[in-house]
Amino acid sequence: MTSKKILLPETLEGKTLFVAGAGGFVPSTLCEFYLNKGAKVIGVDNFITGSRSNIDLLSAYKNFEFYEMNVFEKLPNLKDEKIDYVLSLASPASPIDFAKIPLEIMRVNSEGTLKLLELAKEKKARFLEASTSEVYGDPEIHPQREDYVGHVNPIGPRSCYDESKRFAEAMTMSFHHRYNVDTRIVRIFNTYGPRMRPNDGRVIPNFINQALKNEDITVYGDGLQTRSYCYVTDLVEAIHRVLMSEDPTPFNCGNPDEYTIKETAEIIIKVLGSKSKIVYLPLPKDDPKRRRPDITKLQSVSDFKPSVAFEDGIRTTAEYFKSLISE
Numbered sequence: 462m463t464s465k466k467i468l469l470p471e472t473l474e475g476k477t478l479f480v481a482g483a484g485g486f487v488p489s490t491l492c493e494f495y496l497n498k499g500a501k502v503i504g505v506d507n508f509i510t511g512s513r514s515n516i517d518l519l520s521a522y523k524n525f526e527f528y529e530m531n532v533f534e535k536l537p538n539l540k541d542e543k544i545d546y547v548l549s550l551a552s553p554a555s556p557i558d559f560a561k562i563p564l565e566i567m568r569v570n571s572e573g574t575l576k577l578l579e580l581a582k583e584k585k586a587r588f589l590e591a592s593t594s595e596v597y598g599d600p601e602i603h604p605q606r607e608d609y610v611g612h613v614n615p616i617g618p619r620s621c622y623d624e625s626k627r628f629a630e631a632m633t634m635s636f637h638h639r640y641n642v643d644t645r646i647v648r649i650f651n652t653y654g655p656r657m658r659p660n661d662g663r664v665i666p667n668f669i670n671q672a673l674k675n676e677d678i679t680v681y682g683d684g685l686q687t688r689s690y691c692y693v694t695d696l697v698e699a700i701h702r703v704l705m706s707e708d709p710t711p712f713n714c715g716n717p718d719e720y721t722i723k724e725t726a727e728i729i730i731k732v733l734g735s736k737s738k739i740v741y742l743p744l745p746k747d748d749p750k751r752r753r754p755d756i757t758k759l760q761s762v763s764d765f766k767p768s769v770a771f772e773d774g775i776r777t778t779a780e781y782f783k784s785l786i787s788e
Protein backbone atom coordinates (compact mmCIF):
# COMPACT_ATOMS: atom_id res chain seq x y z
CA MET A 462 0.00 0.00 0.00
CA THR A 463 1.32 3.47 -0.88
CA SER A 464 0.73 6.41 1.38
CA LYS A 465 1.35 9.07 -1.28
CA LYS A 466 -0.92 12.11 -0.89
CA ILE A 467 -3.51 12.31 -3.65
CA LEU A 468 -3.09 15.31 -5.94
CA LEU A 469 -6.35 16.56 -7.43
CA PRO A 470 -6.14 18.16 -10.88
CA GLU A 471 -7.72 21.63 -11.30
CA THR A 472 -9.56 20.56 -14.42
CA LEU A 473 -10.19 17.46 -16.48
CA GLU A 474 -10.43 19.33 -19.77
CA GLY A 475 -9.05 17.19 -22.59
CA LYS A 476 -9.72 13.94 -20.67
CA THR A 477 -12.31 11.35 -21.70
CA LEU A 478 -14.13 9.03 -19.32
CA PHE A 479 -16.07 5.94 -20.38
CA VAL A 480 -18.79 5.31 -17.79
CA ALA A 481 -20.70 2.03 -17.69
CA GLY A 482 -24.09 2.44 -16.01
CA ALA A 483 -24.33 6.19 -16.75
CA GLY A 484 -28.13 6.24 -16.32
CA GLY A 485 -27.95 5.09 -12.70
CA PHE A 486 -28.19 6.96 -9.43
CA VAL A 487 -24.49 7.13 -8.42
CA PRO A 488 -23.07 6.93 -11.96
CA SER A 489 -25.17 9.80 -13.36
CA THR A 490 -24.15 12.01 -10.42
CA LEU A 491 -20.52 11.08 -11.06
CA CYS A 492 -20.89 11.80 -14.81
CA GLU A 493 -22.27 15.23 -14.01
CA PHE A 494 -19.35 15.92 -11.65
CA TYR A 495 -16.83 15.09 -14.40
CA LEU A 496 -18.75 17.00 -17.09
CA ASN A 497 -18.61 20.03 -14.78
CA LYS A 498 -14.85 19.52 -14.54
CA GLY A 499 -14.61 19.91 -18.31
CA ALA A 500 -14.12 16.23 -19.21
CA LYS A 501 -15.78 14.42 -22.08
CA VAL A 502 -17.99 11.58 -20.83
CA ILE A 503 -19.11 8.62 -22.93
CA GLY A 504 -21.92 6.80 -21.11
CA VAL A 505 -23.48 3.38 -21.66
CA ASP A 506 -26.58 1.91 -20.03
CA ASN A 507 -29.28 -0.66 -20.78
CA PHE A 508 -31.72 0.90 -18.25
CA ILE A 509 -32.26 -2.34 -16.35
CA THR A 510 -32.36 -0.25 -13.16
CA GLY A 511 -31.32 3.19 -14.44
CA SER A 512 -33.42 5.97 -15.83
CA ARG A 513 -33.68 7.75 -19.16
CA SER A 514 -34.39 11.01 -17.34
CA ASN A 515 -30.85 10.88 -15.88
CA ILE A 516 -29.46 10.56 -19.40
CA ASP A 517 -31.69 13.46 -20.54
CA LEU A 518 -30.10 15.61 -17.81
CA LEU A 519 -26.58 14.62 -18.88
CA SER A 520 -27.41 15.20 -22.55
CA ALA A 521 -27.68 18.92 -21.78
CA TYR A 522 -23.85 18.90 -21.65
CA LYS A 523 -22.23 19.13 -25.07
CA ASN A 524 -19.38 16.85 -23.95
CA PHE A 525 -21.71 13.94 -23.18
CA GLU A 526 -22.23 11.05 -25.56
CA PHE A 527 -24.50 8.07 -24.89
CA TYR A 528 -24.98 4.51 -26.14
CA GLU A 529 -27.87 2.27 -25.08
CA MET A 530 -26.21 -1.09 -24.70
CA ASN A 531 -25.82 -4.12 -22.44
CA VAL A 532 -22.16 -4.05 -21.38
CA PHE A 533 -21.91 -7.79 -20.82
CA GLU A 534 -22.92 -8.30 -24.46
CA LYS A 535 -20.96 -5.58 -26.22
CA LEU A 536 -19.37 -2.16 -25.97
CA PRO A 537 -19.62 0.65 -28.53
CA ASN A 538 -17.05 0.91 -31.28
CA LEU A 539 -14.51 3.32 -29.81
CA LYS A 540 -11.75 2.61 -32.32
CA ASP A 541 -10.81 6.24 -32.93
CA GLU A 542 -11.50 7.44 -29.42
CA LYS A 543 -8.81 8.24 -26.86
CA ILE A 544 -10.09 7.05 -23.45
CA ASP A 545 -8.30 8.09 -20.28
CA TYR A 546 -10.54 6.47 -17.67
CA VAL A 547 -12.90 3.49 -17.75
CA LEU A 548 -15.39 3.49 -14.87
CA SER A 549 -17.16 0.21 -14.14
CA LEU A 550 -20.36 1.21 -12.34
CA ALA A 551 -22.98 -0.80 -14.21
CA SER A 552 -24.62 -3.07 -11.68
CA PRO A 553 -28.00 -3.20 -10.02
CA ALA A 554 -27.30 -2.62 -6.32
CA SER A 555 -30.57 -2.92 -4.51
CA PRO A 556 -31.63 -5.99 -2.47
CA ILE A 557 -35.00 -6.09 -4.30
CA ASP A 558 -33.05 -6.80 -7.50
CA PHE A 559 -31.14 -9.71 -5.97
CA ALA A 560 -34.20 -11.99 -6.15
CA LYS A 561 -35.53 -10.60 -9.44
CA ILE A 562 -32.44 -10.39 -11.68
CA PRO A 563 -29.64 -12.41 -10.01
CA LEU A 564 -28.14 -13.67 -13.27
CA GLU A 565 -28.05 -10.20 -14.87
CA ILE A 566 -26.24 -8.99 -11.73
CA MET A 567 -23.71 -11.83 -11.88
CA ARG A 568 -23.14 -11.39 -15.61
CA VAL A 569 -22.60 -7.64 -15.50
CA ASN A 570 -20.12 -7.91 -12.63
CA SER A 571 -18.22 -10.77 -14.32
CA GLU A 572 -18.57 -10.65 -18.12
CA GLY A 573 -19.31 -6.90 -18.10
CA THR A 574 -16.32 -6.09 -15.91
CA LEU A 575 -14.15 -8.31 -18.13
CA LYS A 576 -15.16 -6.33 -21.26
CA LEU A 577 -14.46 -3.06 -19.47
CA LEU A 578 -11.06 -4.26 -18.26
CA GLU A 579 -10.20 -5.32 -21.81
CA LEU A 580 -11.18 -1.85 -23.02
CA ALA A 581 -8.96 -0.23 -20.38
CA LYS A 582 -6.08 -2.52 -21.38
CA GLU A 583 -6.52 -1.73 -25.08
CA LYS A 584 -6.77 2.04 -24.50
CA LYS A 585 -4.08 2.11 -21.77
CA ALA A 586 -6.71 3.82 -19.64
CA ARG A 587 -7.03 3.88 -15.88
CA PHE A 588 -9.81 1.53 -14.74
CA LEU A 589 -12.05 1.93 -11.69
CA GLU A 590 -14.27 -0.81 -10.29
CA ALA A 591 -17.25 0.24 -8.19
CA SER A 592 -17.21 -2.50 -5.59
CA THR A 593 -19.25 -2.55 -2.42
CA SER A 594 -19.22 -2.95 1.34
CA GLU A 595 -21.18 -6.15 0.60
CA VAL A 596 -17.82 -7.85 -0.07
CA TYR A 597 -17.50 -7.87 3.74
CA GLY A 598 -20.80 -9.81 4.05
CA ASP A 599 -22.15 -9.92 7.60
CA PRO A 600 -18.92 -8.61 9.15
CA GLU A 601 -17.36 -10.08 12.28
CA ILE A 602 -15.19 -7.01 12.85
CA HIS A 603 -16.36 -3.48 13.27
CA PRO A 604 -15.87 -0.98 11.69
CA GLN A 605 -14.71 -2.67 8.49
CA ARG A 606 -11.20 -1.91 7.27
CA GLU A 607 -10.00 -2.71 3.79
CA ASP A 608 -7.79 -5.57 5.02
CA TYR A 609 -10.80 -7.46 6.46
CA VAL A 610 -11.50 -10.29 4.01
CA GLY A 611 -15.18 -10.68 4.80
CA HIS A 612 -17.81 -13.12 6.02
CA VAL A 613 -19.97 -13.88 3.01
CA ASN A 614 -22.52 -16.64 2.48
CA PRO A 615 -21.83 -17.93 -1.05
CA ILE A 616 -25.34 -19.36 -1.50
CA GLY A 617 -27.48 -16.88 0.41
CA PRO A 618 -30.07 -14.46 -1.01
CA ARG A 619 -27.46 -11.70 -1.42
CA SER A 620 -24.76 -13.94 -2.87
CA CYS A 621 -25.42 -13.04 -6.54
CA TYR A 622 -24.31 -9.52 -5.71
CA ASP A 623 -21.73 -10.08 -2.97
CA GLU A 624 -19.87 -12.88 -4.73
CA SER A 625 -19.95 -11.29 -8.19
CA LYS A 626 -18.51 -8.07 -6.74
CA ARG A 627 -15.79 -10.12 -5.03
CA PHE A 628 -15.13 -11.75 -8.40
CA ALA A 629 -15.02 -8.28 -10.06
CA GLU A 630 -12.40 -7.18 -7.52
CA ALA A 631 -10.38 -10.35 -8.13
CA MET A 632 -10.51 -9.85 -11.89
CA THR A 633 -9.51 -6.20 -11.54
CA MET A 634 -6.45 -7.17 -9.48
CA SER A 635 -5.64 -9.97 -11.94
CA PHE A 636 -5.60 -7.50 -14.86
CA HIS A 637 -3.41 -5.25 -12.77
CA HIS A 638 -0.93 -8.02 -11.93
CA ARG A 639 -1.00 -9.89 -15.26
CA TYR A 640 -1.24 -6.98 -17.73
CA ASN A 641 -0.17 -4.03 -15.60
CA VAL A 642 -3.51 -2.28 -16.18
CA ASP A 643 -3.69 0.83 -14.01
CA THR A 644 -6.63 -0.15 -11.76
CA ARG A 645 -8.49 1.31 -8.79
CA ILE A 646 -11.19 -0.22 -6.57
CA VAL A 647 -13.72 1.66 -4.46
CA ARG A 648 -15.77 -0.23 -1.87
CA ILE A 649 -18.90 1.87 -1.67
CA PHE A 650 -20.99 1.85 1.52
CA ASN A 651 -24.72 2.72 1.71
CA THR A 652 -25.28 5.83 -0.35
CA TYR A 653 -28.47 7.84 -0.71
CA GLY A 654 -29.69 11.00 -2.39
CA PRO A 655 -31.67 12.38 -5.32
CA ARG A 656 -32.00 10.07 -8.38
CA MET A 657 -32.47 6.94 -6.26
CA ARG A 658 -35.48 4.93 -7.34
CA PRO A 659 -38.30 5.55 -4.84
CA ASN A 660 -39.23 1.83 -4.93
CA ASP A 661 -35.62 0.73 -4.75
CA GLY A 662 -36.14 -1.26 -1.55
CA ARG A 663 -33.22 0.25 0.36
CA VAL A 664 -33.80 1.71 3.78
CA ILE A 665 -33.63 5.46 3.06
CA PRO A 666 -36.03 5.58 0.07
CA ASN A 667 -38.36 3.13 1.85
CA PHE A 668 -38.54 5.20 5.02
CA ILE A 669 -38.77 8.58 3.25
CA ASN A 670 -41.60 7.41 1.02
CA GLN A 671 -43.48 5.85 3.92
CA ALA A 672 -42.95 9.04 5.95
CA LEU A 673 -44.10 11.30 3.09
CA LYS A 674 -47.35 9.29 2.88
CA ASN A 675 -47.71 9.14 6.71
CA GLU A 676 -47.75 5.34 6.38
CA ASP A 677 -46.29 2.93 8.95
CA ILE A 678 -42.49 2.75 8.74
CA THR A 679 -41.46 -0.90 8.49
CA VAL A 680 -38.40 -1.77 10.52
CA TYR A 681 -37.04 -5.30 10.13
CA GLY A 682 -35.91 -7.04 13.33
CA ASP A 683 -35.58 -5.03 16.53
CA GLY A 684 -34.21 -2.01 14.64
CA LEU A 685 -30.97 -2.08 16.61
CA GLN A 686 -28.90 -3.19 13.59
CA THR A 687 -26.81 -0.28 12.33
CA ARG A 688 -26.09 1.39 9.01
CA SER A 689 -24.07 4.40 7.96
CA TYR A 690 -25.32 6.55 5.12
CA CYS A 691 -23.30 8.65 2.71
CA TYR A 692 -24.88 11.46 0.72
CA VAL A 693 -24.25 10.96 -2.98
CA THR A 694 -22.20 14.13 -3.60
CA ASP A 695 -19.89 13.17 -0.71
CA LEU A 696 -19.48 9.72 -2.27
CA VAL A 697 -18.60 11.30 -5.63
CA GLU A 698 -15.86 13.35 -3.93
CA ALA A 699 -14.48 10.15 -2.38
CA ILE A 700 -14.55 8.24 -5.69
CA HIS A 701 -12.79 11.13 -7.43
CA ARG A 702 -9.97 11.01 -4.88
CA VAL A 703 -9.51 7.26 -5.34
CA LEU A 704 -9.53 7.63 -9.13
CA MET A 705 -6.80 10.25 -8.84
CA SER A 706 -4.77 8.19 -6.34
CA GLU A 707 -1.80 5.99 -7.19
CA ASP A 708 -2.97 2.99 -5.16
CA PRO A 709 -4.54 -0.05 -6.89
CA THR A 710 -5.71 -1.68 -3.64
CA PRO A 711 -9.32 -1.14 -2.46
CA PHE A 712 -10.49 1.99 -0.66
CA ASN A 713 -13.60 2.14 1.51
CA CYS A 714 -15.79 5.08 0.48
CA GLY A 715 -18.64 6.20 2.69
CA ASN A 716 -19.65 8.12 5.75
CA PRO A 717 -18.69 6.52 9.09
CA ASP A 718 -21.52 8.15 11.10
CA GLU A 719 -23.52 5.18 12.37
CA TYR A 720 -27.25 5.01 13.12
CA THR A 721 -29.48 2.20 14.23
CA ILE A 722 -32.33 1.50 11.83
CA LYS A 723 -34.73 2.62 14.57
CA GLU A 724 -32.88 5.95 14.95
CA THR A 725 -32.92 6.34 11.15
CA ALA A 726 -36.71 5.98 11.13
CA GLU A 727 -37.08 8.41 14.03
CA ILE A 728 -34.87 11.06 12.36
CA ILE A 729 -36.76 10.76 9.06
CA ILE A 730 -40.13 11.09 10.83
CA LYS A 731 -38.87 14.17 12.69
CA VAL A 732 -37.16 15.92 9.74
CA LEU A 733 -40.18 15.40 7.47
CA GLY A 734 -42.73 16.25 10.16
CA SER A 735 -44.46 12.95 9.44
CA LYS A 736 -47.25 11.26 11.40
CA SER A 737 -45.89 7.77 10.58
CA LYS A 738 -45.53 5.14 13.31
CA ILE A 739 -42.75 2.53 13.42
CA VAL A 740 -43.82 -1.12 13.02
CA TYR A 741 -41.51 -4.14 13.38
CA LEU A 742 -41.33 -7.12 10.97
CA PRO A 743 -39.07 -10.24 11.00
CA LEU A 744 -35.45 -9.70 9.91
CA PRO A 745 -34.65 -11.10 6.43
CA LYS A 746 -31.96 -13.80 6.10
CA ASP A 747 -28.34 -12.57 5.88
CA ASP A 748 -29.27 -8.97 6.70
CA PRO A 749 -25.98 -7.49 8.02
CA LYS A 750 -26.18 -6.49 11.70
CA ARG A 751 -23.60 -3.73 11.59
CA ARG A 752 -22.13 -1.73 8.77
CA ARG A 753 -19.76 1.14 9.15
CA PRO A 754 -16.81 2.05 6.94
CA ASP A 755 -13.41 2.69 8.37
CA ILE A 756 -12.25 5.44 6.00
CA THR A 757 -8.87 6.01 7.65
CA LYS A 758 -7.07 4.77 4.54
CA LEU A 759 -8.66 7.35 2.22
CA GLN A 760 -8.33 10.08 4.83
CA SER A 761 -4.63 9.31 5.35
CA VAL A 762 -3.92 10.22 1.72
CA SER A 763 -6.53 12.90 1.03
CA ASP A 764 -8.64 15.66 2.53
CA PHE A 765 -11.83 13.58 2.16
CA LYS A 766 -14.47 14.40 4.73
CA PRO A 767 -18.22 13.83 4.30
CA SER A 768 -19.80 17.28 4.42
CA VAL A 769 -23.57 16.79 4.06
CA ALA A 770 -25.39 16.43 7.41
CA PHE A 771 -27.82 13.47 7.53
CA GLU A 772 -30.84 15.68 8.21
CA ASP A 773 -29.99 17.93 5.20
CA GLY A 774 -29.49 14.92 2.95
CA ILE A 775 -32.86 13.53 4.02
CA ARG A 776 -34.55 16.85 3.20
CA THR A 777 -33.02 17.05 -0.31
CA THR A 778 -33.78 13.41 -1.06
CA ALA A 779 -37.38 13.84 0.14
CA GLU A 780 -37.72 16.92 -2.13
CA TYR A 781 -36.58 14.77 -5.05
CA PHE A 782 -39.15 12.04 -4.28
CA LYS A 783 -41.88 14.69 -3.90
CA SER A 784 -40.95 16.10 -7.33
CA LEU A 785 -41.48 12.63 -8.83
CA ILE A 786 -44.94 12.36 -7.26
CA SER A 787 -45.97 15.77 -8.62
CA GLU A 788 -44.68 15.01 -12.16
Ligand SMILES: NC(=O)c1ccc[n+]([C@@H]2O[C@H](COP(=O)([O-])OP(=O)(O)OC[C@H]3O[C@@H](n4cnc5c(N)ncnc54)[C@H](O)[C@@H]3O)[C@@H](O)[C@H]2O)c1
Binds near residue numbers: 551594
Ligand atom coordinates in the same frame (compact mmCIF):
# COMPACT_ATOMS: atom_id res chain seq x y z
N1 LIG B 1 -25.86 3.08 -4.10
C1 LIG B 1 -25.15 2.43 -3.21
O1 LIG B 1 -25.38 2.56 -2.00
C2 LIG B 1 -24.04 1.51 -3.63
C3 LIG B 1 -23.34 0.82 -2.64
C4 LIG B 1 -22.32 -0.03 -3.02
C5 LIG B 1 -21.95 -0.15 -4.35
N2 LIG B 1 -22.65 0.53 -5.30
C6 LIG B 1 -22.24 0.32 -6.71
O2 LIG B 1 -22.27 1.55 -7.42
C7 LIG B 1 -22.73 1.32 -8.75
C8 LIG B 1 -23.96 2.17 -9.02
O3 LIG B 1 -24.98 1.83 -8.09
P1 LIG B 1 -26.36 2.64 -7.99
O4 LIG B 1 -26.86 2.51 -6.62
O5 LIG B 1 -26.21 3.97 -8.58
O6 LIG B 1 -27.28 1.69 -8.88
P2 LIG B 1 -28.17 2.02 -10.18
O7 LIG B 1 -28.94 0.78 -10.43
O8 LIG B 1 -28.90 3.29 -10.02
O9 LIG B 1 -27.04 2.21 -11.32
C9 LIG B 1 -26.51 1.14 -12.05
C10 LIG B 1 -26.71 1.42 -13.52
O10 LIG B 1 -26.14 0.36 -14.29
C11 LIG B 1 -27.01 0.02 -15.35
N3 LIG B 1 -26.75 -1.35 -15.75
C12 LIG B 1 -26.90 -2.48 -15.01
N4 LIG B 1 -26.57 -3.56 -15.74
C13 LIG B 1 -26.18 -3.11 -16.96
C14 LIG B 1 -25.72 -3.73 -18.14
N5 LIG B 1 -25.60 -5.07 -18.24
N6 LIG B 1 -25.40 -2.96 -19.21
C15 LIG B 1 -25.51 -1.60 -19.14
N7 LIG B 1 -25.95 -0.96 -18.04
C16 LIG B 1 -26.29 -1.70 -16.97
C17 LIG B 1 -28.40 0.21 -14.74
O11 LIG B 1 -29.42 0.34 -15.73
C18 LIG B 1 -28.19 1.49 -13.92
O12 LIG B 1 -28.42 2.64 -14.70
C19 LIG B 1 -23.01 -0.19 -8.86
O13 LIG B 1 -21.88 -0.84 -9.38
C20 LIG B 1 -23.22 -0.61 -7.42
O14 LIG B 1 -22.92 -1.96 -7.21
C21 LIG B 1 -23.69 1.36 -4.97
